[in-house]
Amino acid sequence: MTVALDAEAPLTSGNLVALARQGYFRGLTFHRVVPDFVAQGGDPRGDGEGGPGYSIRCEVTHRRYARGVIGMALSGKDTGGSQFFFTHSPQPHLDGRYTAFGEVTRGLEVVDLLLEGDTLIDVEVSP
Numbered sequence: 001m002t003v004a005l006d007a008e009a010p011l012t013s014g015n016l017v018a019l020a021r022q023g024y025f026r027g028l029t030f031h032r033v034v035p036d037f038v039a040q041g042g043d044p045r046g047d048g049e050g051g052p053g054y055s056i057r058c059e060v061t062h063r064r065y066a067r068g069v070i071g072m073a074l075s076g077k078d079t080g081g082s083q084f085f086f087t088h089s090p091q092p093h094l095d096g097r098y099t100a101f102g103e104v105t106r107g108l109e110v111v112d113l114l115l116e117g118d119t120l121i122d123v124e125v126s127p
Contacts, residue, residue: 001107003070009059009101012072012080016101019052019082020123030118032085039114040073040085048073051081059099065091068104068111086111 005013019025025041031048032040043050057078063069065087071094073083080099087094088111094100104111 001110002105003102004105005070005102006061006063006100008061008063009099011056012059012099012101015056015080015082016084017125020125023122024052024082025120025123028120030114030116030120033114033116033118034088036089037091038071038085038087039111040083041120042073042083044082048083051083054081056080059101060096061100063100063103065094065098065100066103068108069100070102070104072099072101074098086114088112 005016028041028044029046030039030041031043031046055078058074058080065071067087067089069087071085071087072080073085074080086104
């Protein structure tokens with residue numbers, strides 16, 4: 001699948017790119033998949049509690065949580081790190097509450113097929 005990241009959320013997008021370039025996501029799983037809601041991954045512990053050891057601030061954007069949007073998972077304000085999610089369907093109740101920082105531009109059917117425990121084999125970054 002291909003994801004285009006937003007310039008409107010430079011800290012969040014830059015954080016994801018930096019982690020991907022370090023190979024951080026390689027071998028991690030999607031630990032939470034809720035049909036018709038989200039598929040969430042990026043947690044090294046695999047239980048929804050892990051992260052990279054630091055937090056980044058929230059960046060509220062104008063992007064709406066439509067189907068295929070990528071957002072930063074949070075446990076509270078300014079607690080983003082490495083966990084992210086893809087929306088399976090529009091989720092207007094998330095708008096303005098979680099940093100939406102990109103969208104799937106190719107391979108959206110992959111998001112639909114994700115199951116809890118599926119592994120991220122690799123994340124490639126291209127300009």
